[in-house]
Amino acid sequence: AYNEEFEKVKDDDDWVVLMDGDSHFFTDFGKQIRNHIIARPTTGMFTCITNRVGNKQQCYKGVISENSDYLYHAKLAKAIAKSSKGVVKPSTRVISGLLMVIQKKTWRAVGGFHETGILKVDNIFSRRLLEKNIKIQIMMDVYMIHYYRFLEGGKSFRKHLQ
16 A cells, blocks of 8 residues: 555655554644755655654653553643754664655655565565665654554554554
8 A cells, every 4th residue: 555655646756654543643743744854855764753662762762651641642742842843863773654754766766665564564664775875864853642552562462463
């Protein structure tokens, strides 16, 4: 499905935003993402920080949160957007794809997404970017809440991915 959507994009300079269905923004994310793209047009992919995901480099303060208070995360997202406005951190390892902002020419440069199903498609794609020295940036001011199998036990639960 990711490849099908990229095929629809006509201009290699256009960007595509892919996000998990179990994640949510609390801020003016479109403007934030656009500002990062304008400031760093040579970046191949942008991602965000979050409350819980298997890759701790993308977790706020490097920790998977067990806090399920939605309002807490809304307030945190707004505070982070203000305190870290415009800040990025380069990713030196594969990312978890709860949010992937990718330019069409980047997608083309690595031959698109491997048809492996949903499991690890984000890891494989980002690994190929890193192997080609294409920049991946974590937008430190873009925070999303991510359900990430909260009730089911987090990273160890994979039944729904099979």
